[in-house]
Amino acid sequence: MNPEELLEIAERIVGWGRDGEQIEAVVGHSQETEVRVYEGEIESLSVAESQGVGIRVIADDRQGFAHAGTLDPEVLEETLAEARDNTVFGSPDEFFGLAEPDGVEPPELDLYNEALLEFGTDAKIDMALELERAVQAGDPRIVGVESADYGDALSADAIATTTGIRSTGRDTSCYLTAYSLASEGDETQTGFGFSVGREPSTLDVAVAAKDAVERATRMLGATQPPTERVTVVLDPFVTAQFLGIIGSTLSGEAVLKGRSLFADRLGDQVAAPNVTLVDDPTNPEAFTASDADGEGLATRRNLLIGGGQLERFLHNSYTGRRSGSASTGSAVRGYASTPGVGCQALSLVPGDQPPEELIAGIDNGVLVQGVSGLHSGVNPVSGDFSTGAEGLRIRNGALAEPVREITIASTLQRMLLDVAAVGSDLTWLPMSSAGVSLVVAEVTMSGA
Amino acid sequence: MIDESLVSSTLSEALRTGGEFAEVFAEDRRSSSALLDDGKVEELSSGRTRGAGIRVVVGETTGFAHTSDLTEAGLAKAARAAAAAARGGGGGHQVVALDRVDAPSPNEIEVLPETVAKATKVDLLGRADEAARAAGSAITQVSARYADGRRRILVANSDGLLAGDDQVRTRFAVSCVAMGDTGMQTGFESVGRPIGFELFDEYEVDELARTAANRALTKLAAQPAPSGSMPVVIGPGGGGVLFHEACGHGLEADLVAKQASVFRNRVGEQVAHPEVTLIDDGTMAREWGAYAIDDEGRPAQRNVLIENGVLTDYMWDLLRARKEGRESSGNGRRQSYQHLPMVRMTNTYLANGTADPQDIIAATDRGVYVAHLGGGQVNTATGDFVFGMSEAYLIENGQIGAPIREGNLIGNGPEVLSGIEVLGNDFAMGSPGTCGKDGQGVPVGDGTPTLRVASMTIGGTAA
Numbered sequence: 001m002n003p004e005e006l007l008e009i010a011e012r013i014v015g016w017g018r019d020g021e022q023i024e025a026v027v028g029h030s031q032e033t034e035v036r037v038y039e040g041e042i043e044s045l046s047v048a049e050s051q052g053v054g055i056r057v058i059a060d061d062r063q064g065f066a067h068a069g070t071l072d073p074e075v076l077e078e079t080l081a082e083a084r085d086n087t088v089f090g091s092p093d094e095f096f097g098l099a100e101p102d103g104v105e106p107p108e109l110d111l112y113n114e115a116l117l118e119f120g121t122d123a124k125i126d127m128a129l130e131l132e133r134a135v136q137a138g139d140p141r142i143v144g145v146e147s148a149d150y151g152d153a154l155s156a157d158a159i160a161t162t163t164g165i166r167s168t169g170r171d172t173s174c175y176l177t178a179y180s181l182a183s184e185g186d187e188t189q190t191g192f193g194f195s196v197g198r199e200p201s202t203l204d205v206a207v208a209a210k211d212a213v214e215r216a217t218r219m220l221g222a223t224q225p226p227t228e229r230v231t232v233v234l235d236p237f238v239t240a241q242f243l244g245i246i247g248s249t250l251s252g253e254a255v256l257k258g259r260s261l262f263a264d265r266l267g268d269q270v271a272a273p274n275v276t277l278v279d280d281p282t283n284p285e286a287f288t289a290s291d292a293d294g295e296g297l298a299t300r301r302n303l304l305i306g307g308g309q310l311e312r313f314l315h316n317s318y319t320g321r322r323s324g325s326a327s328t329g330s331a332v333r334g335y336a337s338t339p340g341v342g343c344q345a346l347s348l349v350p351g352d353q354p355p356e357e358l359i360a361g362i363d364n365g366v367l368v369q370g371v372s373g374l375h376s377g378v379n380p381v382s383g384d385f386s387t388g389a390e391g392l393r394i395r396n397g398a399l400a401e402p403v404r405e406i407t408i409a410s411t412l413q414r415m416l417l418d419v420a421a422v423g424s425d426l427t428w429l430p431m432s433s434a435g436v437s438l439v440v441a442e443v444t445m446s447g448a
Numbered sequence: 449m450i451d452e453s454l455v456s457s458t459l460s461e462a463l464r465t466g467g468e469f470a471e472v473f474a475e476d477r478r479s480s481s482a483l484l485d486d487g488k489v490e491e492l493s494s495g496r497t498r499g500a501g502i503r504v505v506v507g508e509t510t511g512f513a514h515t516s517d518l519t520e521a522g523l524a525k526a527a528r529a530a531a532a533a534a535r536g537g538g539g540g541h542q543v544v545a546l547d548r549v550d551a552p553s554p555n556e557i558e559v560l561p562e563t564v565a566k567a568t569k570v571d572l573l574g575r576a577d578e579a580a581r582a583a584g585s586a587i588t589q590v591s592a593r594y595a596d597g598r599r600r601i602l603v604a605n606s607d608g609l610l611a612g613d614d615q616v617r618t619r620f621a622v623s624c625v626a627m628g629d630t631g632m633q634t635g636f637e638s639v640g641r642p643i644g645f646e647l648f649d650e651y652e653v654d655e656l657a658r659t660a661a662n663r664a665l666t667k668l669a670a671q672p673a674p675s676g677s678m679p680v681v682i683g684p685g686g687g688g689v690l691f692h693e694a695c696g697h698g699l700e701a702d703l704v705a706k707q708a709s710v711f712r713n714r715v716g717e718q719v720a721h722p723e724v725t726l727i728d729d730g731t732m733a734r735e736w737g738a739y740a741i742d743d744e745g746r747p748a749q750r751n752v753l754i755e756n757g758v759l760t761d762y763m764w765d766l767l768r769a770r771k772e773g774r775e776s777s778g779n780g781r782r783q784s785y786q787h788l789p790m791v792r793m794t795n796t797y798l799a800n801g802t803a804d805p806q807d808i809i810a811a812t813d814r815g816v817y818v819a820h821l822g823g824g825q826v827n828t829a830t831g832d833f834v835f836g837m838s839e840a841y842l843i844e845n846g847q848i849g850a851p852i853r854e855g856n857l858i859g860n861g862p863e864v865l866s867g868i869e870v871l872g873n874d875f876a877m878g879s880p881g882t883c884g885k886d887g888q889g890v891p892v893g894d895g896t897p898t899l900r901v902a903s904m905t906i907g908g909t910a911a
Binding site: 041047048051063079083087089091144189258375379381382388404407408411446448 | 482485486487488489490491492493494495496497498499507508509510511512513514515516529530533534535566567570588589591625627631632633634673675676677706707708710786788822823824825827829830832833834835836853854855856858859860905906907908909
């Protein structure tokens with residue numbers, strides 16, 4: 001379905017509103033294909049079409065919500081009735097309210113590429129097979145490819161409200177991923193590689209295969225080092241994961257509800273002077289770029305930390321209103337939930353040194369190439385973190401032996417202040433934050 | 449949900465262009481949840497999804513399509529799409545006449561949540577908020593969530609299988625923030641069972657709220673976690689997730705077949721202390737991962753994976769089992785009709801030992817006592833795992849001492865299994881969990897008695 005058809009449905013729902021009621025309808029539709037190959041054969045080929053609607057009702061300062069995974073006309077009415085009934089049981093809150101048009105023009109982004117529609121099933125299968133072969137051929141120590149996938153999606157959505165919001169969007173996306181197994185002696189290690197784009201010609205089989213091969217083979221022979229305090233270099237993929245967590249602490253919702261370690265710190269120096277952090281979903285380079293947020297307001301560039309100083313928290317309409325400011329266009333949601341607040345395309349402003357130069361300046365350190373259990377090991381309220389890690393030792397400015405079964409631990413507050421350098425290698429990734437090499441001093445590395 | 453004659457014609461349509469096996473999985477799911485945060489009931493939310501997933505197998509290839517249109521035309525369209533995706537040639541396979549066989553459910557439902565007034569559900573939240581705040585003036589924030597869901601499924605396949613299940617789940621969780629001189633700390637507690645609103649006859653929400661609050665308050669006095677390798681004692685029920693991740697995933701037949709498990713080719717070997725018995729049991733009444741049938745229509749089973757330290761078997765779904773010429777072990781599960789099933793755990797636990805838990809602690813000179821593990825993950829190919837410790841204490845001179853701040857615990861599955869030195873006689877199940885694999889989440893349970901592992905690495909900040 002195209003966005004105009006979805007908007008028509010959303011407007012129909014909004015039209016059922018009664019006096020004294022605010023209604024918001026979010027309608028989404030997507031078509032997806034996923035091909036998985038294994039040992040030269042198609043293991044599975046899935047074709048999927050899904051749609052859904054989420055309806056929020058606000059009446060007498062109370063909010064209710066309901067969603068359904070279909071757009072059948074009788075279900076739309078049922079869902080609205082359910083959302084309306086749910087308002088009765090919520091607590092009144094004078095700050096509840098839908099977004100209202102705020103005059104900010106949405107950015108012109110080109111997120112929809114027709115070339116995806118013309119890419120046939122056989123071509124998708126061939127691309128997945130080519131990826132599997134490329135990983136296999138990448139290194140004699142590659143003993144298996146657990147999966148090689150091609151996937152794509154065509155998504156459209158529309159938002160309408162009784163407060164005058166009318167927003168539509170659609171985008172195309174496609175990806176390649178491979179999970180590889182490398183073996184030497186008794187030891188096995190795993191790796192992964194990926195490539196993402198808006199249409200298939202931008203996918204790079206060679207890059208996805210090379211990463212999958214390198215990630216699996218570079219850890220062969222890794223050992224557990226002793227515990228010590230070291231300087232760490234986070235590789236771009238690892239930095240992006242940390243940024244996502246730091247971003248969550250800068251949400252206006254966490255601040256208002258007493259769950260942010262940065263509450264009351266606006267204007268303070270919370271990071272080293274080389275740290276400038278921006279959330280900018282209007283940047284066309286970001287895979288998560290979008291012209292409108294989850295409430296249908298135009299997205300915008302938000303400076304969060306400038307030269308180490310805390311500049312701003314992110315808001316949706318509710319948290320903006322309640323904190324006496326306004327939405328920063330940062331409502332995030334699917335149709336099955338009410339809007340939260342979050343980063344959409346977060347990145348550090350890069351420095352001027354490439355990773356080789358950063359490493360050359362370190363006597364004793366670790367290049368962290370992978371972390372695991374980051375989410376379970378971080379408490380975004382207290383800031384304590386501890387994560388499993390693996391990577392390469394850095395000795396006298398050069399990369400040395402691989403290490404595994406280590407953890408790195410600090411607090412988010414400490415880590416931001418201990419950033420010694422930001423690399424020049426900014427890389428956009430298929431997640432809501434971008435990667436860049438990051439040097440952090442004085443981190444506890446636990447091992448044997 | 450859908451008529452049985454419609455199921456039959458859909459299967460025939462799916463096999464018309466040459467599939468060897470076809471399956472229809474229909475699902476109707478209703479959910480409701482209510483969230484209290486910051487002293488206010490933010491909203492009630494209701495959800496409804498309904499649809500069918502159809503798969504067609506030809507040789508090594510599975511074609512899959514799903515639809516939310518459960519009419520004859522909608523199902524036929526999805527069947528043709530799945531058949532086209534499977535790329536069969538020829539034809540000739542027939543659908544065996546469907547024979548409905550329902551398995552008994554391990555869970556009896558007394559009070560269907562949909563029959564309970566919304567006001568009654570909301571009332572639980574206010575009580576939890578009040579009890580948590582009363583636990584100490586340092587409690588500065590409370591959130592509580594009530595959630596229930598009812599999932600009705602119907603599965604039919606071209607081998608003649610036809611079965612259904614009506615799965616109800618009810619859950620309650622409380623999370624608190626405490627503020628002290630050293631900053632903020634959090635505490636969490638949750639309960640859930642595959643039963644209805646009678647869950648609250650068994651659990652008092654006030655008590656759950658106090659537990660969550662006390663966890664946060666305790667951590668205000670916590671010291672930085674130590675770093676390095678040391679003995680770890682895991683409390684009853686608090687660490688089952690470790691064995692789920694570190695051992696269970698490696699025993700899933702799909703990962704084993706793809707060489708992605710450290711436990712491949714090891715059936716019959718001694719992989720753990722002779723007192724270690726690891727079981728996955730989908731029939732465990734009223735436990736979070738229990739059901740009557742799996743999402744391929746196979747009745748749930750009790751599967752012994754490791755018996756007296758010897759690896760006895762893996763867990764199987766339908767396709768993996770067919771390839772090996774054996775029966776599924778009832779572990780074929782999927783998140784929803786929009787997903788393909790794969791091998792998944794149910795309730796995975798280490799069976800009781802014989803030691804007195806007090807003796808286990810007393811015999812530990814220096815180490816860490818983990819009362820509660822948080823989330824974690826494992827690399828099944830290497831066995832390496834990582835877990836957050838959400839409630840842990842130092843053990844000094846055989847006694848549980850000061851609480852420690854959050855940190856990770858890392859180790860290796862096979863090494864931990866062989867490093868288990870002693871098991872207590874105080875088995876308990878842990879909190880309800882959601883297991884993620886290949887992007888799909890399903891409800892699972894876990895459990896352990898008190899046990900000690902000779903050495904694991906604690907990732908703290910203290911030297």
